[in-house]
Amino acid sequence: MARPARVRLIEVGPRDGLQNEPVPIPVETKLALVERLAAAGLPVVEAGSFVSARRVPQMAGSAELYRRLKRRPGTAYPALVPNLQGLAAALDAGVTEAALFISASEGFSQRNIACSMAESLVRLAPVAGEAANHRVRLRGYVSCVLGCPYDGAVAPETVAEMAERLLDLGCDEVSLGDTIGIGTADGVRRLLEAVARRIPRERIAMHFHDTYGQGVANVLTSLDEGIAAFDCSVAGLGGCPFAAGATGNVATEDVLYLLDGLGIETGIDLRSVAETGAWISAQLGRDVASRAGRALLS
Amino acid sequence: MARPARVRLIEVGPRDGLQNEPVPIPVETKLALVERLAAAGLPVVEAGSFVSARRVPQMAGSAELYRRLKRRPGTAYPALVPNLQGLAAALDAGVTEAALFISASEGFSQRNIACSMAESLVRLAPVAGEAANHRVRLRGYVSCVLGCPYDGAVAPETVAEMAERLLDLGCDEVSLGDTIGIGTADGVRRLLEAVARRIPRERIAMHFHDTYGQGVANVLTSLDEGIAAFDCSVAGLGGCPFAAGATGNVATEDVLYLLDGLGIETGIDLRSVAETGAWISAQLGRDVASRAGRALLS
Numbered sequence: 001m002a003r004p005a006r007v008r009l010i011e012v013g014p015r016d017g018l019q020n021e022p023v024p025i026p027v028e029t030k031l032a033l034v035e036r037l038a039a040a041g042l043p044v045v046e047a048g049s050f051v052s053a054r055r056v057p058q059m060a061g062s063a064e065l066y067r068r069l070k071r072r073p074g075t076a077y078p079a080l081v082p083n084l085q086g087l088a089a090a091l092d093a094g095v096t097e098a099a100l101f102i103s104a105s106e107g108f109s110q111r112n113i114a115c116s117m118a119e120s121l122v123r124l125a126p127v128a129g130e131a132a133n134h135r136v137r138l139r140g141y142v143s144c145v146l147g148c149p150y151d152g153a154v155a156p157e158t159v160a161e162m163a164e165r166l167l168d169l170g171c172d173e174v175s176l177g178d179t180i181g182i183g184t185a186d187g188v189r190r191l192l193e194a195v196a197r198r199i200p201r202e203r204i205a206m207h208f209h210d211t212y213g214q215g216v217a218n219v220l221t222s223l224d225e226g227i228a229a230f231d232c233s234v235a236g237l238g239g240c241p242f243a244a245g246a247t248g249n250v251a252t253e254d255v256l257y258l259l260d261g262l263g264i265e266t267g268i269d270l271r272s273v274a275e276t277g278a279w280i281s282a283q284l285g286r287d288v289a290s291r292a293g294r295a296l297l298s
Numbered sequence: 299m300a301r302p303a304r305v306r307l308i309e310v311g312p313r314d315g316l317q318n319e320p321v322p323i324p325v326e327t328k329l330a331l332v333e334r335l336a337a338a339g340l341p342v343v344e345a346g347s348f349v350s351a352r353r354v355p356q357m358a359g360s361a362e363l364y365r366r367l368k369r370r371p372g373t374a375y376p377a378l379v380p381n382l383q384g385l386a387a388a389l390d391a392g393v394t395e396a397a398l399f400i401s402a403s404e405g406f407s408q409r410n411i412a413c414s415m416a417e418s419l420v421r422l423a424p425v426a427g428e429a430a431n432h433r434v435r436l437r438g439y440v441s442c443v444l445g446c447p448y449d450g451a452v453a454p455e456t457v458a459e460m461a462e463r464l465l466d467l468g469c470d471e472v473s474l475g476d477t478i479g480i481g482t483a484d485g486v487r488r489l490l491e492a493v494a495r496r497i498p499r500e501r502i503a504m505h506f507h508d509t510y511g512q513g514v515a516n517v518l519t520s521l522d523e524g525i526a527a528f529d530c531s532v533a534g535l536g537g538c539p540f541a542a543g544a545t546g547n548v549a550t551e552d553v554l555y556l557l558d559g560l561g562i563e564t565g566i567d568l569r570s571v572a573e574t575g576a577w578i579s580a581q582l583g584r585d586v587a588s589r590a591g592r593a594l595l596s
Binding site for chain 2: 181183184185186187210211212213214216217219220221240244245246247251253254257258260261262263290291292294295296298
């Protein structure tokens with residue numbers, strides 16, 4: 001399996017990174033974050049979500065954010081949408097790319113969205129149909145692909161099945177999320193081998209959390225498995241609701257440092273991302289969780 | 299190249315990790331650290347150094363530490379020695395394994411030990427001879443193997459040459475240090491290919507710093523190159539004198555999490571190491587820099 005010559009990074013900091021922040025972040029700050037990341041060359045910046053403001057209050061300003069967003073030509077700004085109501089709100093705010101999510105474990109599905117995995121697919125079908133009617137490109141997330149905080153082990157074949165279903169619904173790409181950051185190299189390889197028997201590797205993105213320090217190593221393993229798209233979060237924003245104080249998403253800067261070192265093209269300026277990471281971390285009153293970010297700016 | 303079934307971890311936290319700490323750490327604390335790490339199953343714990351107390355005041359208590367150390371059968375407790383005077387002091391304190399150090403770059407050699415690389419080997423010859431006379435096992439360190447803060451790029455062939463010289467001097471094992479944590483996977487692979495043309499892979503240990511977040515990924519690459527010995531530091535103790543605020547040695551807990559995940563034996567109890575990492579970090583008044591350590595104890 002040849003490593004890709006070019007990789008697409010999907011920046012999820014403004015959504016996945018910020019969604020669990022306890023203190024409200026002004027829309028101006030989020031907007032500046034999204035625009036800085038796009039200016040640094042990130043080709044995809046997930047900028048918000050249209051979920052219940054009661055369940056995820058931090059994302060309540062997403063409509064305003066999308067309305068005010070100055071879009072760069074060629075940059076995609078997907079929003080997470082859970083249902084028809086969310087999609088309608090997203091469309092109303094000018095969203096042109098959306099992301100749907102399901103789980104690869106029953107325990108997580110029940111606790112996160114209060115339905116079974118099978119039911120979640122049934123519920124998403126009309127959302128996907130409506131998105132297609134509006135020519136909204138769709139991305140799919142599968143969570144808990146390497147383990148579940150409730151059910152433990154997750155079979156690679158189950159992930160492959162769920163990923164295929166998302167493509168059937170009309171998703172262009174499926175992001176496989178190690179939601180609790182539990183996976184190591186061989187598990188990643190086994191997972192990718194199983195999923196790639198059902199869907200093309202170029203439709204797969206990997207989404208790692210650095211909870212146990214394995215994020216960059218798991219990206220490396222995925223590259224060696226021919227994967228060319230990765231979700232990541234500036235300054236390692238985000239945490240793990242299942243492990244208080246634990247690290248969040250793999251940091252964009254750390255992944256970029258790896259890709260630059262391997263001579264893989266991204267079109268992204270590492271220093272600009274690091275500066276944005278230092279800036280948003282200062283806004284949140286916390287240390288930069290990206291090691292490359294800290295070292296580059298020291 | 300087959301991955302090893304068993305890996306030996308060399309814990310360097312008490313020496314490499316603590317040596318640059320600004321506030322004096324009581325010998326009792328260092329002693330407890332060394333003994334806790336040995337009890338957790340670390341087969342090698344580098345416990346101190348016999349260098350100039352003026353240059354490295356934090357290591358001034360090493361003689362007392364070695365005198366008071368309760369040794370576990372089967373555990374090795376090497377000390378760093380720079381010269382004959384240091385070796386004599388180490389022998390006097392009961393040290394039975396020692397480590398010598400050289401650099402793979404002229405700039406670092408001059409600034410760190412004020413002599414050329416060639417001269418450093420000449421100076422170490424009598425130290426190695428005296429160590430042999432006392433049946434002291436020797437380990438060798440080569441620093442800056444993937445780049446130098448002064449000279450930039452370092453040729454893999456130069457590292458190979460220096461590693462071979464250390465074996466010629468009587469070292470059992472050579473630890474190749476990415477002192478500034480600059481390397482990525484392909485550089486590690488090229489380095490190991492070059493060094494393995496000169497010395498057997500079982501004589502090579504790798505020593506990574508996590509400055510740019512690449513530590514665990516570089517361990518993974520080295521495993522895939524057949525390397526079975528790694529230096530690491532509990533709680534990621536240590537910093538980088540060339541990048542203020544940057545991360546230190548790759549954390550023992552993060553490496554162990556990888557090895558456990560790959561089914562590679564170490565004989566080390568990850569939870570005990572994580573608890574020791576939390577304890578020493580509290581003593582130093584800092585956060586645990588190991589991601590796996592934080593997650594495991596959350």
